[in-house]
Amino acid sequence: MSMFTKALCAFILAFGFAIALSGCASSQKTQSMPKIDMSAWKYNEEDDVYYQIGIQYVANPVDTAYETLALFVPGAYFDAKSNGDGTYTVSVNKKNTVDGFSAKDAPFVMPIQTPGYAALEAPTAYCHDVKSYTDSGFIFIYAGSRGREHGLPAGVTDFKAAIRYVRYNKNLLPGNTERLFTYGMSGGGAQSAILGATGDAVEYEKYLRAIGAVMSESDAVMGSMDWCPITNLNVADAAYEWELGSARENLDEETKAISDGLSKAFAHYINSLGLKDENGTALTLEQSGDGLYHAGSYYDYLKSTIETSLNNFLSDTSWPYNANAQKAALGQNMILPEGWMPRGPQGIQNHPPAAEDLDGVKREKTAFGNVDLGGTYNSASEDIAALNKNEEWVIYDEKTNSAKITSVEAFMKNVKQLQKNVGAFDDMNRSQGENVLFGFGDGKGLHFDSIMANVLEEEGSSLSKSYKADLKKTDSLGSTMEERGNMYNPMYYLSSAYEGYKTSKVAKFWRIHAGIFQGDTAISTELDYALALKNYGSEVKSVDFSEVWGLYHTEAERSGTSTENLIAWIKECLKLSTF
Numbered sequence: 001m002s003m004f005t006k007a008l009c010a011f012i013l014a015f016g017f018a019i020a021l022s023g024c025a026s027s028q029k030t031q032s033m034p035k036i037d038m039s040a041w042k043y044n045e046e047d048d049v050y051y052q053i054g055i056q057y058v059a060n061p062v063d064t065a066y067e068t069l070a071l072f073v074p075g076a077y078f079d080a081k082s083n084g085d086g087t088y089t090v091s092v093n094k095k096n097t098v099d100g101f102s103a104k105d106a107p108f109v110m111p112i113q114t115p116g117y118a119a120l121e122a123p124t125a126y127c128h129d130v131k132s133y134t135d136s137g138f139i140f141i142y143a144g145s146r147g148r149e150h151g152l153p154a155g156v157t158d159f160k161a162a163i164r165y166v167r168y169n170k171n172l173l174p175g176n177t178e179r180l181f182t183y184g185m186s187g188g189g190a191q192s193a194i195l196g197a198t199g200d201a202v203e204y205e206k207y208l209r210a211i212g213a214v215m216s217e218s219d220a221v222m223g224s225m226d227w228c229p230i231t232n233l234n235v236a237d238a239a240y241e242w243e244l245g246s247a248r249e250n251l252d253e254e255t256k257a258i259s260d261g262l263s264k265a266f267a268h269y270i271n272s273l274g275l276k277d278e279n280g281t282a283l284t285l286e287q288s289g290d291g292l293y294h295a296g297s298y299y300d301y302l303k304s305t306i307e308t309s310l311n312n313f314l315s316d317t318s319w320p321y322n323a324n325a326q327k328a329a330l331g332q333n334m335i336l337p338e339g340w341m342p343r344g345p346q347g348i349q350n351h352p353p354a355a356e357d358l359d360g361v362k363r364e365k366t367a368f369g370n371v372d373l374g375g376t377y378n379s380a381s382e383d384i385a386a387l388n389k390n391e392e393w394v395i396y397d398e399k400t401n402s403a404k405i406t407s408v409e410a411f412m413k414n415v416k417q418l419q420k421n422v423g424a425f426d427d428m429n430r431s432q433g434e435n436v437l438f439g440f441g442d443g444k445g446l447h448f449d450s451i452m453a454n455v456l457e458e459e460g461s462s463l464s465k466s467y468k469a470d471l472k473k474t475d476s477l478g479s480t481m482e483e484r485g486n487m488y489n490p491m492y493y494l495s496s497a498y499e500g501y502k503t504s505k506v507a508k509f510w511r512i513h514a515g516i517f518q519g520d521t522a523i524s525t526e527l528d529y530a531l532a533l534k535n536y537g538s539e540v541k542s543v544d545f546s547e548v549w550g551l552y553h554t555e556a557e558r559s560g561t562s563t564e565n566l567i568a569w570i571k572e573c574l575k576l577s578t579f
Contacts, residue, residue, distance in 0.1 A: 033059055033165070033168070033212075033214060035168065035169050035172060036052065036055060036071075036169045036172055036173070037052075038089060038090055038091070038172055039083065039087065039088075039089040039090075040052060040087050041073075041078070041080065041087060041088045041089075041090050042086060042087055042088070042126070043075070043080065043088055044126050047128065047130070047131045047134065047135075048074065048075035048076070048134075049072050049073065049074060049075060049126075049130065049131070049134050050072075050073045050075055050077075050078050050080065050088065050090060051070060051071060051072045051073065051126055052070060052071050053068075053070040053122070053123055053124060053125065053126075054068050054070070054122070054124070055068055055069050055070065055071065055165075056068050057069050057143065057161055057162045057164075057165035057166075057213075058158075058161050058165070058211040058212045058213050059211075059212025059213075060210070060211050060212035061211065061212075062146060062150070062154075062211060063146065064122075065121055065122065065144070066119055066120065066121060066122060066144040066145055066146050066147075066158065067122070067144060067145070067146070067158055067161070067211070068122040068143075068144055069122060069141060069142060069143035069144065069162050069165070069166075070122065070123045070127070070141075070142040070143075071139065071140070071141060071142075071166075071173075072127070072130040072133075072134055072139070072140040072142070073134070073139050073140075073173075073174060073175075074098045074106070074134045074135075074137060074138075074139070076093065076096035076097065076098050077092065077093055077096065077098070077102075077103040077106065077139075077174035077175070078090040078091065078092065078093060078174070079091050079092075079093045092172075092173070092174045093174075094174075097137070098134075098135070098136070098137035099135065099136050099137040100137060101136075101137030101138075102174075103174030103175060104174075104176070105175070105176050105179070105574075106137050106138065106139055106174060106175035106176065106179075107137075107138055107139070107175065107176065107179035107180070107181060107222075107570060107574060108138070108139045108140075108141055108166065108175055108176075108177060108179060108180040108181070109133055109138045109139070109140055109141070109180075109181050109182075109183070109570065110140075110141040110142070110143060110159070110162070110163070110180065110181070110182050110183075111142065111182075111183060111184065111188075112159060112182050112183065112184030112188040112189075112191045112192040112195070113184060113185075113188050114145065114147060114155060114184060114187050114188040114191055115185065115186040115187050115188055116148065116186065116187045116230075116433045117147055117148040117152075117155060117187035117190070117191065117230075117433060117434070117437045118147045118148060118187065119144075119145065119146050119147025119148075119149065119150070119155070120143075120144050120145045120147065120155075121144050122142070122143065122144025123142050123144075127142060130142070132563050132564075132567065133567065136567050136571075138567070138570070139173070139174065139175045141162065141163075141166055141180075143158070143159060143162035143163075144158070145158035145159050145162070146158050148187075148433055148434075148436045148437040148439075149436060149439075149441070149443050150441045151436075151437065151438070151439050151440050151441040151475065152437050152438060152484055152487065152488050153204065153207055153484065153487045153488060154207075154441070155191055156191050156194050156195060156198070156204070156487070156488070157204055157207040157208060157211065157213075158211070159182070159191065159195055160195070160198075160204060160208060160213070160219035161208055161211060161213035161214070161219075163180060163195075163217075163218075163219045163221065164208075164213055164214040164215075164217040164218070164219050165213070165214055165217075166180075167214075167217040167218065168214045168216070168217050178222065179222055179574060179577065180221050180222055180223075181221065181222055181223040181224070181225065181509075181570050181573075182195050182196065182221050182223070182224055182225065183224075183225035183226075183227075183566055184225070184226065184227070184229075185226075185227035185228055185554070185555050186227070186228050186229070186230055186520070186553060187230050187433075189225075189226035189227045189228055189229035189230070189231075190226070190229040190230045190231035190488075192224050192225060192226050192229070193224055193226045193229045193231050193490045193512075193529065194231065194487075194488055194489075194490055195219075195221055195224060195507075196221055196223070196224025196226075196490070196506065196507035196510060197224075197490035197492075197493040197494055197504065197506055197507070197529075198487070198490075198493055198504050199218065199219060199220025199221060199504050199505030199506060199507065200218050200219060200220055200504060200505050201487070201493065201500070201503065201504040202503065203479075203483065203486070203487050203500075204219075204487065206477050207477065210477065218505065220504075220505035220507070221507050222507060222508055222509060222573070222577070223507055223508065223509035223510065223511070223569075223570065223573050224507045224509070224510050224511070225510075225511045225566055225569065226510070226511070226512045226513075226526070227513050227514065227554070227555045227556055227562065228513075228514045228515060228518060228520065228521075228526075228553050228554065228555075228556060229512070229514075229521075229525065229526055230425075230434075230520060230521050230525070231488070231489070231490060231525060231526075231529070232489055232490065232491055232525050232528060232529065233425055233426075233434055233437075233448070233449075233485065233488060233489065234448075234449065234450070234451070234485045234486075234489050235266065235269050235451060235491075236424065236425045236434075236449075236521060236522070236525060237262055237422075237423055237424050237425050237426055237449050237451065237452050238262040238263070238265045238266035238269065238451050238452075239266050239521075239522035239524045239525060239528075240262075240420065240424040240425070240521065240522050241259045241260075241262035241263045241266070241422065241424075242262070242263040242266035242267065242292070242293070242294075242522070242524070243408070243412055243416070243522040243523060243524065244412050244416060244418050244519065244522065245259045245260070245262070245263050245292070245422075246292075246294075246409040246412055246413060247370075247409075247412045247413045247416065247418045248418065248422075251422070254459065254461065255422050257459050258422055258423075258455055258456065258459055258461070259422045260291070260292060261455035261458060261459060262422070262451065262452065262455055263292040263293065264291075264292060264293060265451045265454070265455060266285075266293075266524075267285040267287075267292075267293030269451070270283070270284065270285050270298050270524075270528075271284045271285060272497050273491075273495050273497045273528070273532070274495070274496055274497060274535075275298070275495075275528070275531045275532065275535060276531075276535055277297075277301055277531075278534065281297055282297065283296075283297050283298040283301050283531070284296050284297055284298055285298050285299060286299075294407075294408065294409060299408060302408055302523060302524065302527065303405065303407070303408050305523065305527060305547055306405055306408065306411050306516065306523075306547070307403065307404055307405055308547070309516045309546075309547040309548065309549045310394070310403050310405070310549050311402050311403060312546075312548075312549060312558060313548075313549035313550060313558075314380055314401050314402065314403060315401070316558055316559060317380070317383075319377065319378060319379050319380065320376055320377060320378045320379075321376065321377050321383065322375075322376040323373055323374050323375065323376070323377075323550060370390075370413070370414050370415055370416070370417070370418075371386060371387060371389045371390060371414055371415065372386075373386055373387070373415075373550065380396065380398070380401060381396065381398060384396040384403065387414065387415070390413075390414055391410065391414070392406075393405055393406045393407070393410035393411070393414060394406075415517055416516075416517060416518075416519055417517055417518060417519030417552060418519050419519040419520070420519065420520075423449075423452060424521075425449070425521075426447055426448055426449035426452050426467075427445075428463055430444075430445035430446060430447060430470075431445065432445070434448070435447065435448070437488075438481065438484065438485070440473075440475055440476070446470040446473065446481070447466060447467040447470035447471065448470070448471070448481050448484075448485055449467070450471055450482065452467060453467035453468055453471060486498070486500060490529045490532075491528060491529055491532060493506065494506065494529055494532035494533060494536060495532045506533075506536065506539055506540060507540075508539065508540060508541045508542075508573075508577070509540075509541055509542055509569075509573040509576075510530070510533055510540065510542070510543045510544065510545075511544040511566075511569050512526050512529075512530050512543070512544070512545045512546075513544075513545075513546045513547075513548060513555075513556045513557065514526050514546075514547055514548065514556055515547075515548055515550075515551030515552045515553060515554050515556040516547040516548060516549055516550075516551070517549075517550060517551060517552050518551075518552045518553040518554075519552075520553045523547060526545070526547075527545075527547075530543055530545040541573075541576055541577075542573070542576065544569065546558065
């Protein structure tokens with residue numbers, strides 16, 4: 001028996017499944033999986049939608065509460081005959097159309113609703129929220145998936161398996177399964193991005209085989225919509241400190257050294273990527289007066305990104321402007337973080353009691369005083385004055401209705417929401433959701449950030465030992481912490497700095513939007529993989545990237561609702577598609 005087969009059997013038995021088949025036989029089993037029963041459809045007359053729920057998409061599910069899917073199909077795409085028991089036997093109608101689509105070319109859309117990389121329970125009843133999509137001629141796939149408590153790559157593996165199963169049934173279903181789009185926000189936006197970057201990636205094969213996924217079909221997607229994606233986790237701690245470290249105050253000497261060390265490490269990382277702007281200019285960081293590399297073409301590009309966000313806001317806004325009322329009118333969710341208060345003289349934001357870390361040293365969250373932008377402003381000048389309340393960092397030209405900022409650091413100190421400790425994602429206590437994500441399915445967190453581990457070692461911190469120990473661990477299928485991290489890092493597949501570059505089928509169409517005020521991750525998180533996509537080559541047809549001024553961790557849109565804009569974007573992509 002090979003080492004792979006031993007590891008595979010150990011994985012399956014760990015979850016309580018006893019099978020008498022080898023890993024190779026498991027893949028053969030998936031080829032004879034039952035296909036969708038075309039005599040078991042239900043019908044929602046109000047929405048004119050045929051649907052099925054509880055469709056098992058893998059042969060060896062770990063948990064059927066998660067590993068089933070539902071399908072919702074516009075009524076026009078089927079001819080149906082009642083079975084007399086509330087179900088219908090259907091056949092595909094290739095002539096009818098819905099909003100310009102037919103059963104020949106209708107796209108599929110799949111939500112990745114997994115904030116914080118949480119598990120997504122499969123639907124157990126009809127979902128009225130699908131109506132906006134089915135009325136637009138889309139076929140809606142609602143797949144459940146395991147979450148962070150199961151350890152990565154369980155979540156993305158399950159979504160890949162669901163996509164493969166839908167394609168396994170392509171000869172039965174209406175629509176074109178090649179025209180498949182995913183969307184999500186936060187951890188869901190991250191997993192949507194990963195799905196977009198990792199089509200048919202070989203690293204996932206053994207995990208797909210372990211759950212009995214269909215191995216004869218592709219899991220690549222055509223498009224990925226990512227709102228506020230919390231991703232690029234291998235460098236997220238360093239990125240956070242490079243951007244937001246300047247907003248921290250009153251750090252003890254050791255923590256300040258760690259923050260600065262991470263900031264410098266981020267600069268070295270950026271300089272290794274070979275990123276270029278739209279004009280082909282190399283984007284790099286240079287050492288600045290503070291020693292933290294807040295200079296160079298990458299810094300200037302980030303600064304211009306912030307200025308573009310502000311100038312879009314000035315262009316989009318009608319005055320007087322009531323910030324909270326306007327955002328509510330746009331249908332934005334999570335406009336402000338729960339319990340939000342402006343920092344500084346007006347109040348302290350997210351300032352919990354000191355926490356005791358593993359080495360016994362107490363550390364407190366600290367924050368610079370940011371400004372309160374929740375009021376009503378009669379003009380752009382009034383809004384700019386509010387931004388400049390603590391210091392003059394926004395330079396406004398009333399004649400051209402345009403603005404510039406003095407520095408990235410000023411934006412971070414005055415506006416960006418600082419809400420995480422040093423070690424923002426790989427917490428020193430292993431207490432973040434991302435630590436659990438990198439665990440082995442027992443709900444316990446593990447360290448995963450090698451950059452953080454090296455900085456801690458350089459600073460002589462005893463914590464480096466726990467980081468180094470966790471980084472040496474492997475999961476039940478033999479993957480190292482680095483390998484698992486690569487699987488959940490879009491940059492591994494999108495940047496020429498990584499071995500995974502161009503080894504997967506990358507989505508052709510991308511839409512990446514974030515609230516620029518959020519403190520859940522650094523702006524560079526979404527900026528870097530948007531740049532990598534723009535640099536990728538002709539395989540990527542379009543990248544719609546936007547940082548939205550005034551919004552936090554939400555489905556960030558400059559105007560309209562997220563659902564309306566998502567549907568419009570998919571339709572626009574399909575006009576450019578060769579399928």
